[in-house]
Amino acid sequence: MNRIDSVNNPKIKAWAKLSRKKERDASGLFCAEGEHLVKEALAAGIVEVILTLGRIPFDFANVIEVSPQVLSKLSSSVSGTDVIAIxxxxxxxxxxxxxxxxLDGVQDPGNLGTLIRTAQSFGYDAVYCSRETCDFYNDKVIRSTQGALFHIPVFRIDLEELCRSLQGEGITVIATTLRSACPLKQLKRPAKHALILGNEGSGVSEVLQSLADERVRIEMDGFESLNVAAAGGIMMYELTVQ
Amino acid sequence: MNRIDSVNNPKIKAWAKLSRKKERDASGLFCAEGEHLVKEALAAGIVEVILTLGRIPFDFANVIEVSPQVLSKLSSSVSGTDVIAIxxxxxxxxxxxxxxxxLDGVQDPGNLGTLIRTAQSFGYDAVYCSRETCDFYNDKVIRSTQGALFHIPVFRIDLEELCRSLQGEGITVIATTLRSACPLKQLKRPAKHALILGNEGSGVSEVLQSLADERVRIEMDGFESLNVAAAGGIMMYELTVQ
Incomplete structure (x- = not known):
């Protein structure tokens, strides 16, 4: 097993830059931290190299033992970690x-990650993010997906164009909204659907709302305020579980 | 209108300590930041004093104009704020x-806040947190509730004792779990219910699971992993909306 102790090692310096989106996009690499995420990344076959403090609970060829200083230079976690996969x-x-x-402009990394995790759990086939949506290789997003990101296809794309193309393929586009919408329990379930969820503050854009085949709202009692990841969970459950 | 410019003003120094749970508990006070939360706190009639940079969009007697330095000393937000209510x-x-x-040991402030917000939106009558659950006057919790915390009763209590007492009052106790549980869609809705959600890592404790009248699971497709706030949204929706 190789060993790197110095934070000035060129490889370590290069990997440390993966905390920035620009460097991730340029290299096509990102970091997954902690035992659970590393296991999920191994299961998905996307691991280049594993960096660990010494204990190796993984069956993988390319493992580098590193010093605590090196690992903490690469880690985004405040509480620290003992293993990172590139x-x-x-x-x-x-x-x-x-x-x-x-996803039309979801901003919060925790919400984005939770939505990707929920989509994977309810057997969704893909997640499409608008260009305004938060970067899905952000470390907080990855943590919130609990590894679902390594298994479900996720794309960044123009949603307006995508919606028109999906409609051409016979897929029903459903937008969540609060006004002039069908209560979720009364929605007739389409054979194939594309569910649009919107930005935390402003919801689904007017353009996409108009474009949608169905506008749906979650029936509420008074306060009328749901977090987008909670709303998404309810919508995906209702649309998929009989 | 009064004015305070110095961060060394004794009142400001005392209020700045409200970022710590111990000081909040001792004084019975907490901070609400930003226009939306301040409005919700005013609507709930719990505001002592409003601190603002100058513009006062609120009709309230006790307003103090403060310097940006003072506001940023009291603020927990990285992006800053222009109004805080004590x-x-x-x-x-x-x-x-x-x-x-x-809530049995929910640890993440965002999850706790989201669950309180969802409970208020689906007309829940109260939220009871176990002693291990994160403090609900934590600033991140308050932000995630979007002000719901000011309207719905929230308590910290021993859940085992509470469950026995609720069962004595004819309330059906429902625990969420993954094993030997009834699929949510098949659950017969009780007239009155107490829904238990558990810790992010370990779920609802064994003791509470055994104590519950019903054990319920959310039907999933493969990945079998949901964030507790997403799961809570699905459960509360299913239990309350016809």
């Missing part, structure tokens, strides 16, 4: 298009 | 007990 971004193929999630 | 913690009465939410 992973390849890989565009996963969309195998079918029965359940799609479209 | 508020009183007030124990709100539980008017009825038809829909109750019990």
């Amino acid at each position: 992973c390849r971004m890989e565009e996963k193929p969309v195998l079918k298009k029965e359940r799609l999630l479209l | 508020c009183r913690m007030e124990e709100k009465p539980v008017l009825k007990k038809e829909r109750l939410l019990l």
Whole structure:
């Protein structure tokens, strides 16, 4: 097993830059921290190299033992970690298009990660993010997906164009909104759907609301305020579980 | 209108300590930041004093104009704020007990806040937190509740004792779990319920699971992993909306 102790090692310096989106995009690499995420990344076959403090609970060829200083230079976690995997971004193929999630400007990394995790748990086929949506290789997003990001195809794309194209393929586009919308329990479930969720403050854009085949609202009692990840969970559950 | 410019003013120094739980508990006060939260706190009648940079969009008697330095000393937000309200913690009465939410060791402030917000939106009557659950006057919790915390009764209590007492009152206790549980869609809705959600890592404790009248699971497709705030949203929606 190789060993790196110095934070000035050129490889370590290069990997430390992966905390920046620009460097991730340029190199096609990102970091996954902690045992759970590293296991999920290994299962997805996207790991380049594992950096660890010494204990190696993983069956993988390319492992480098590093000093605590090196690991903490690469770590984004405040509480520290004992293992980090350097992973390849890989565009996963969309195998079918029965359940799609479209995110229109979701800003909070925790919300984005939670939505990707929920989509994977309810058997969604892909997640499409608008260009204004937060970067999905952000470390907080990855942590919030609990590894779902390594398994479900996720793209950044123009949603207006995408919606028109999906409609051409017979997929029903559903937008969540508060006004002049069908109560969720009364929605007739389409055979194939693309569900659009919007920005935390402003919701789904007017353009996409008009474009949608269905406008749906979650029935509430008074306060009428839901976090987008909670709303997304409710919508995906209702649309997929009989 | 009064004015305070110095961060060394004794009042400012005292209020700055409200970022610590111990000081909040000792004084019975906490901070609400930003226009939306201040409005919700005013609507709830719990505001002691409003500190602002000058513009006063609120109709309230006790307003102090402060310098940007003073406001940033009191603010927990990285992006800054232009208004903060010093508020009183007030124990709100539980008017009825038809829909109750019990949180067993929820650790993440964002999750806790989101769950309180969702409970208020689905007409829950109260939220009971175990002693291990994160402090609900934590600034991140308050932000995530979007002000719901000022309207719904929230308590810290021993959940085991509470469950036994609720069962004595004819309230059905429902625990979320992954094993030997009834699929949510098949659950017969009780007239009155107390829904228990658990810790992010370990779920609802064994003791509470055994104590519960019903054990319920959310039907999933493969990944089998949901954030507790997303799971809570799904459960509360299903239990309350016809």
